[in-house]
Amino acid sequence: MNRIGVFTSGGDAPGMNAAIRAVVRAGIFYNKEIVGIYRGYEGMIEGDFEEMNVRSVANILQRGGTMLKSARSKEFRTPEGRKKAFDQLKKHNIDGLIGIGGDGSFTGMHHLFLEHGMPYICIPGTIDNDIPGTDYTIGYDTATNTAVEAIDKIRDTALSHNRLFFIEVMGRDSGYIAINSGIAGGAVSIIIPEEETSIDELVEKLNKGGKKKKTSSLVIVAEGGKSGSAMEIAQKVKEKSSYFDTKVTILGHLQRGGSPTYFDRVLASKMGVAAVEGLDQGKTDSMVGISHHEIIFNDFEKIMNQPKDIHKDDLRIAKILSI
Numbered sequence: 456m457n458r459i460g461v462f463t464s465g466g467d468a469p470g471m472n473a474a475i476r477a478v479v480r481a482g483i484f485y486n487k488e489i490v491g492i493y494r495g496y497e498g499m500i501e502g503d504f505e506e507m508n509v510r511s512v513a514n515i516l517q518r519g520g521t522m523l524k525s526a527r528s529k530e531f532r533t534p535e536g537r538k539k540a541f542d543q544l545k546k547h548n549i550d551g552l553i554g555i556g557g558d559g560s561f562t563g564m565h566h567l568f569l570e571h572g573m574p575y576i577c578i579p580g581t582i583d584n585d586i587p588g589t590d591y592t593i594g595y596d597t598a599t600n601t602a603v604e605a606i607d608k609i610r611d612t613a614l615s616h617n618r619l620f621f622i623e624v625m626g627r628d629s630g631y632i633a634i635n636s637g638i639a640g641g642a643v644s645i646i647i648p649e650e651e652t653s654i655d656e657l658v659e660k661l662n663k664g665g666k667k668k669k670t671s672s673l674v675i676v677a678e679g680g681k682s683g684s685a686m687e688i689a690q691k692v693k694e695k696s697s698y699f700d701t702k703v704t705i706l707g708h709l710q711r712g713g714s715p716t717y718f719d720r721v722l723a724s725k726m727g728v729a730a731v732e733g734l735d736q737g738k739t740d741s742m743v744g745i746s747h748h749e750i751i752f753n754d755f756e757k758i759m760n761q762p763k764d765i766h767k768d769d770l771r772i773a774k775i776l777s778i
């Protein structure tokens with residue numbers, strides 16, 4: 456393994472830059488050549504490559520976003536698109552890949568490996584924390600802290616105006632950001648895609664709070680849930696009870712940006728070094744992860760066919776605390 460390509464793919468996540476830096480510096484430390492691939496699989500198909508050196512990654516550790524830029528590529532989902540990407544990698548003598556991205560990006564690398572034998576290691580970088588085989592993905596801690604900061608601010612207005620707020624957080628089909636920002640932000644209820652939510656039970660809970668002189672409430676809603684968006688849930692609640700002055704805030708992409716927390720920087724640094732070492736030692740079709748504070752590797756087949764369990768106990772705790 457002499458020349459390693461590094462890229463970021465899927466939604467950007469705070470800490471991706473720290474991971475790129477770690478891959479480039481560890482690669483150079485182990486006498487490898489490192490090639491940066493711009494715009495994820497889109498840039499891989501087009502051959503948008505650049506040689507990286509120690510200085511290419513100076514002053515990026517603390518920055519949000521990704522200096523290599525990111526993309527979602529439709530073409531890479533096809534065997535023809537992946538063949539084009541592989542031809543570009545061969546043309547540039549790249550003999551191993553380190554991709555930083557979410558479950559979709561990992562699946563893409565797996566297909567490239569199956570079809571063309573390109574060795575790779577995935578570094579889990581997504582705010583969603585929705586990849587099995589690691590306790591944490593890069594960006595999740597920062598995004599959840601950002602959500603909590605926003606929730607605290609909304610609470611000020613909720614309290615001052617006696618309002619009920621529905622706050623929608625990101626997480627595609629994953630309730631991680633919702634559960635933990637909900638616990639940290641003192642939400643009365645947390646609605647996640649992994650669990651059915653009864654609107655009647657929610658209204659009953661809110662009414663109960665109202666009777667106990669609770670004048671304001673925050674409900675955290677994860678996007679992509681079966682009960683609908685925060686806007687739709689708020690509407691359904693309004694139809695069943697006119698008791699509340701109701702507002703909706705969608706936090707959206709502000710959760711994806713900003714300077715990474717210390718946790719995400721350290722996680723990204725550890726995972727970046729481990730990915731280079733793993734690839735150099737012959738590991739492939741695998742993802743670096745963290746479990747009980749230890750760096751681990753998991754093969755694609757072992758982890759990607761199982762759902763990541765949402766912590767049922769966290770939901771239980773949220774329910775106890777929101778009486």
Ligand SMILES: Nc1ncnc2c1ncn2[C@@H]1O[C@H](COP(=O)(O)OP(=O)(O)OP(=O)(O)O)[C@@H](O)[C@H]1O
Nearest residue numbers: 465466527528531532556557558559560562563581
């Ligand atoms: N099943 C698949 N087969 C081949 N390529 C895939 C597949 N799924 C995803 N990809 C590729 O990976 C890219 C990124 O995937 P996706 O948009 O799902 O984001 P992700 O990596 O899961 O990150 P995030 O969820 O944080 O945005 C896709 O645009 C596509 O090019």
Ligand SMILES: O=P(O)(O)OC[C@H]1O[C@](O)(CO)[C@@H](O)[C@@H]1O
Nearest residue numbers: 466557581582583625626627711
């Ligand atoms: O920025 P885009 O492409 O709209 O994607 C939004 C999605 O990306 C994420 O931020 C990360 O996967 C999800 O939480 C969200 O559903």
Ligand SMILES: [Mg+2]
Nearest residue numbers: 557558559581
């Ligand atoms: Mg994903």
